Structure formats: C-alpha cells, structure tokens
Amino acid sequence: MRLPETQLALLEAASATETKTVAQLAEALGEDPAAVTRAAFELETEGLVAVEEHVAEEVAVTEEGDRYRDDGLPEVRLYRAAVDAGADEEPVELGRLLGSAALDGPEVDIALSNFARKGYGHIDSGKVDAAPDPTHDPNADPEAEALDAIANDNAGYLDAEVLDRLESRGLIERTETTVRSVTLTDDGVTALMEGIETAETVGAVTPELLASGEWEDVEFAEYNVEADAEPVNGGKEHILRQTANRVKDVLVGMGFQEMEGPHADADFWINDCLFMPQDHPARTHWDRFALDVPGMDELPADLVERVEDAHRNGVGSEGDGYHSPWDEDFARAVALRGHTTSLSMRYLSGHAVGDLEPPQRYFSVEKVYRNDTLDPTHLLEFYQIEGWVMAEDLSVRDLMGTFTEFYEQFGITDLQFKPHYNPYTEPSFELFGEHPETGELIEIGNSGIFREEVLSPLGVDCDVMAWGLALERLLMLMYGFEDIRDVHGTLCDLELLRDVEVVQ
Known part of the structure; x- marks a missing residue:
C-alpha cells in the first residue's frame, strides 16, 4: 500500500x-x-x-475583561466609592463619586447600567443611594469571580446566565x-x-x-469538500446604518431634501429659537451636555433680538411671553444638540441656505445627545429622524397622513396618536407603535405644528408641521429588538449584528 x-x-x-x-x-x-x-x-x-x-x-476573557480583573468592575468601584462617601446613609451627588471610583468615558455608562441591576442601590436625579445590604456582596461579585475562573481555565462549572451576561458586556468571548x-x-x-x-x-x-x-x-491529492474551512467574518453595513439609509431613501421619495449642520451648536439654535424658556428643566446640566468652550459669536443679531423679544413679551396682541430670565450669554453657550431641531431652526430662519418660499420639505437623520438614564429604550446618544413641511393651511390630519405614509413603507400600520404638550408646537401629539414581540406600546416620536412664537421671529408667515422620530425605536418595531443596547453602544451583541436578517 x-x-x-x-x-x-x-x-x-x-x-x-x-x-x-x-x-x-x-x-x-x-x-x-x-x-x-x-x-x-x-x-x-x-x-x-x-x-x-x-x-x-x-x-x-477579552482585553476589557482583563482590565476589570485588575481594576474591578465599574459598578463595584462605584458602590465602594459611594459607601466611602456615606451614600448608604444619605444620597450623594454622582459627580462627587466618579473621581474616587476612577470612572470616566464609557465606564461611567457601564457602571450606571449595572449598579441598580445588581442591587447595589439606586441612582435618581443625579444622586446615588447605596444599599446598606446589597443583593450581591461587592467583595464576591459573581461576574468578577467568573472572570477569574475563566482566566484560570475553570469555566466549566459556571452558571450559563452569568456567562451570557459577561458575553453581552463584551468581557468574554465564547x-x-x-x-x-x-x-x-x-x-x-x-x-x-x-x-x-x-x-x-x-x-x-x-x-x-x-x-x-x-x-x-x-x-x-484528493480533496474533501466536507472538511472545515476557516470562518471569515467579512465587513457588513451596520443594521442601524442600513435602516438610516432606507429612511433617507423613503423621505427623498416623498419629496424631502436633507439638512446638514453641527453636532455642537449654540443653545440659541438648539432651544431659544424653539421658544424653550431658559429656566426650563431640560436646559439644565442634568439633561444637556454643555461644552467648556467660548460662546458662539456668529449669531444673526436681528434674529437674536426677535427671539429674545418673543421670550420676554410673546408674539402678537395676545402674546404674553414667559416673564422669565433671558441671558444672551446663555443663548450663545455651546452644547451638544439634544435634538436635530437645531437644524430646522437654521434652515427655517434662512441662515443655512437662504430664505425659503413655501412649499418646502426638509429632513435629517442625525445623532443627538441627551443626559438620559440608560434603559432598554434610552441611550445617551441616539439617531433622530427630524422632518418638517412648510406650506399654507396645514393641519394635524396632514401630519398624521404623512406619518401613515412614511411608516407603511416599513410595514408598520398600527400607529396610535396621543395628545401631548410641547413649548414649541400647538397642537402636539406623540406617536406609538406596537412591539411585535411583547405587544407593548412603544413611543416612537413627537410632533406638532410650530407655534407662532417660534415661526414669527424666524420670519416664516405660513404653517410648518414638524416631528422628531427615533430611528432606534423604528428598528425595535421592524426587527423585534427589546433592548436598543443590543444594537449599538458598549454592550451591543456582535453576533446579532452579524446574523440579523435584513427586512426589506
């Protein structure tokens, strides 16, 4: 032989x-x-x-997991810092604890998202309340112990739920x-x-x-076609980007043009032009990300004057304004935009592309930033589908019809509308859709007809209907995701992103 x-x-x-x-x-x-x-x-x-x-x-164990083995899990470090600061007896400002816990960047979000989950305490209104007797002993945290066991090749006895959690956090690879x-x-x-x-x-x-x-x-030599080949994970467009591009195609097909503008902008464009009072809770440091940079000088003086007058005195014979403080320095302060309506204000005022004559349709699909509490439907940054239509004699039915046509393109036909209050639109309503897996109603957007106090200072003398929709919430309705952190962020599920089937 x-x-x-x-x-x-x-x-x-x-x-x-x-x-x-x-x-x-x-x-x-x-x-x-x-x-x-x-x-x-x-x-x-x-x-x-x-x-x-x-x-x-x-x-x-991944590189991040090895780092946490040396430094400690972010949520455990936060708990220890909180106890040292007396938060087990009286709530302590979160900002006081970050330095002593050596938390910065993405680790802050990770600590916040896991702190309450493990029973280490609660975080409310920026204050940390540490549990005197936490569900898990921080000195014997199950996830920390599991990381050590895996690093020492003793993973065989570990609970599958703990492994799943470590994998979802990107701390281990299976x-x-x-x-x-x-x-x-x-x-x-x-x-x-x-x-x-x-x-x-x-x-x-x-x-x-x-x-x-x-x-x-x-x-x-004979070839065996059944022999294993090396797995190759090729490049792939992210499911969020796929959907964003599809949204753009749909809106362009409906006659809209795309807006562009800065992510960091003056509070004037982000909020003042929207007739948001400067003492509104959403304009405090708890909800916005202010930047430590000089204020923006390049603001149109005549528009600043008209917007200030609308805040102080209102618009029209029946307008009354807010009678609240209005500070031009605050209006010029720079922050990360909390909504892409700042782009709408730039375009409607003529500051972006010159004066616009009705009818006009514009949209954007861009990232916005909010200091929200992390949960399955909220992140610190997400994508907003902004849009507006400028025309004569617009009504709420025009707005509802636009949403019906738009969402039908994605197979969503069970929209529900709920009246709502906004400082900048009247009438206003929120949109809801039914989650395909849980049957729960998910808020997917906010909308309305811009008030005269918004349009008059901008020099617009016809109706403008506008909306802000959440791209990630659209994904939840299309694909059945229950947690948007699976789609992007530090805890995203890479296998899910590789394997998810594209919905046409």
Whole structure:
C-alpha cells in the first residue's frame, strides 16, 4: 500500500487504544491542523481510522475583561466609592463619586447600567443611594469571580446566565468549535504491520508539470469538500446604518431634501429659537451636555433680538411671553444638540441656505445627545429622524397622513396618536407603535405644528408641521429588538449584528 506522506505520518501517530484529537496529532506531527483533518477524512474513507466529532465551547476573557480583573468592575468601584462617601446613609451627588471610583468615558455608562441591576442601590436625579445590604456582596461579585475562573481555565462549572451576561458586556468571548478525535481501526493496524510506502502527491497542476509531462506519473491529492474551512467574518453595513439609509431613501421619495449642520451648536439654535424658556428643566446640566468652550459669536443679531423679544413679551396682541430670565450669554453657550431641531431652526430662519418660499420639505437623520438614564429604550446618544413641511393651511390630519405614509413603507400600520404638550408646537401629539414581540406600546416620536412664537421671529408667515422620530425605536418595531443596547453602544451583541436578517 502506498499513502501520501501526511496520511502515513498520521496513521503511525494514531493509536488503536487511545483516542487522540486532531489538535494533539497536529502538534505531535508539526503539521497544520487543517492538513491533518484532511488526512484523517481520507484515511477514514479507506477504513484505516475512525473519526469522531463533538462540539466544544471555548471561553476566553477579552482585553476589557482583563482590565476589570485588575481594576474591578465599574459598578463595584462605584458602590465602594459611594459607601466611602456615606451614600448608604444619605444620597450623594454622582459627580462627587466618579473621581474616587476612577470612572470616566464609557465606564461611567457601564457602571450606571449595572449598579441598580445588581442591587447595589439606586441612582435618581443625579444622586446615588447605596444599599446598606446589597443583593450581591461587592467583595464576591459573581461576574468578577467568573472572570477569574475563566482566566484560570475553570469555566466549566459556571452558571450559563452569568456567562451570557459577561458575553453581552463584551468581557468574554465564547466560540463553538468542532473537536475531531482519531482512532486507529483494525484495518489500519493490519496495514501498518504489512508495511506502507510513501507516495508523493501533488495538490495542484502547475505549468511546469504540464510542460515536462510529469503530470502523467504523479499522484494527485484528493480533496474533501466536507472538511472545515476557516470562518471569515467579512465587513457588513451596520443594521442601524442600513435602516438610516432606507429612511433617507423613503423621505427623498416623498419629496424631502436633507439638512446638514453641527453636532455642537449654540443653545440659541438648539432651544431659544424653539421658544424653550431658559429656566426650563431640560436646559439644565442634568439633561444637556454643555461644552467648556467660548460662546458662539456668529449669531444673526436681528434674529437674536426677535427671539429674545418673543421670550420676554410673546408674539402678537395676545402674546404674553414667559416673564422669565433671558441671558444672551446663555443663548450663545455651546452644547451638544439634544435634538436635530437645531437644524430646522437654521434652515427655517434662512441662515443655512437662504430664505425659503413655501412649499418646502426638509429632513435629517442625525445623532443627538441627551443626559438620559440608560434603559432598554434610552441611550445617551441616539439617531433622530427630524422632518418638517412648510406650506399654507396645514393641519394635524396632514401630519398624521404623512406619518401613515412614511411608516407603511416599513410595514408598520398600527400607529396610535396621543395628545401631548410641547413649548414649541400647538397642537402636539406623540406617536406609538406596537412591539411585535411583547405587544407593548412603544413611543416612537413627537410632533406638532410650530407655534407662532417660534415661526414669527424666524420670519416664516405660513404653517410648518414638524416631528422628531427615533430611528432606534423604528428598528425595535421592524426587527423585534427589546433592548436598543443590543444594537449599538458598549454592550451591543456582535453576533446579532452579524446574523440579523435584513427586512426589506
């Protein structure tokens, strides 16, 4: 009998009494595991070896998980800092604890999202209330102990729920691999006893083989199409970007043009032009991200004057204004936009593309930033679908009809509308859609007809209906996601993003 060199070496390394894995045989032979796997399948076809398969799970700590093993989990560090500051007796400002807990950047969000979940306490209105007797002992946190066990190759006894949580947090990686074991058969033993010669094999036809005529005398290697190939995760457009692009296509098809503008803008464009009083709770540091930079000088002086007058005195004979403080320095202060309506104000005022004559339709699908409490439907940054229509004699029915046409393009036909109050629109209403998995009503947007106090200072003398819709909430209704943190952010599910089926 003649066999290729790799097959013969494998046959000699295999045992009739001891099962050996392909990995063990490859290491012993100094061969590539893929080559050994191919040789094993070929020998199995000849009846010389038996190949058994089983699926094994490998668990490894990620770089972020290793860092938390050294520094401690963010939520545990926050709890310890809170207890040291006396938050187990009286609530303490969150800002006081971040430094002593060594928390900054994304770790702040991670600590906040896991603090209450583990029973370490509650965070309300920016204050931390630490539990005197927490559900989990911070010195024996199950997730921290699990990270240590995995790092020490003792993951076998760990609870599956803990592993799932660590994986969702990106602290461990779990991979399923097919483990193949090889055992020598009786025919294999007999063949070795009788003697086997090495046969030189060729894996591919080359120009040299053809030119020399040697191809007629060589033995070609057989290929096993069932052998495993190395998994390749190619690049893929993020599901959120796919949906954003589709939203843009739909709105352009409905006759809208796209707006552009800065993410960091003057509070004047973000809130003052919207007739939002400067002492409104949403304009405090608890809800907005103010930037420590000089105020914006490039504001149109005449528009600033008209907006200030609307705030102080109202608009029209029956207007009364707010009679609340109005500070031009505050209006010029720069912050991350909490909504893309700042773009609408720039365009409606003529500041962005010049004066606009009705009818006009504009939209944007851009990121906004809010200091919200993290939960399955709220993030600190998300995408808003902003839009407005400028025309004569618009009504709420025009607005409702626009939403009906828009959401039908995504297979959503069960919209519900609820009256609402906004400082900048009247009438106003919120939109709700039914979650396809839970049946729960999900708020998906806010809308209304801009008030005269908004439009008059901008120089607009016709109706403007406007809205702000949440792109991530649209995704929840389309795909059945229950937690938008699965889609993007520090806890996103990479396997879900790789495998999710695109909805047309």
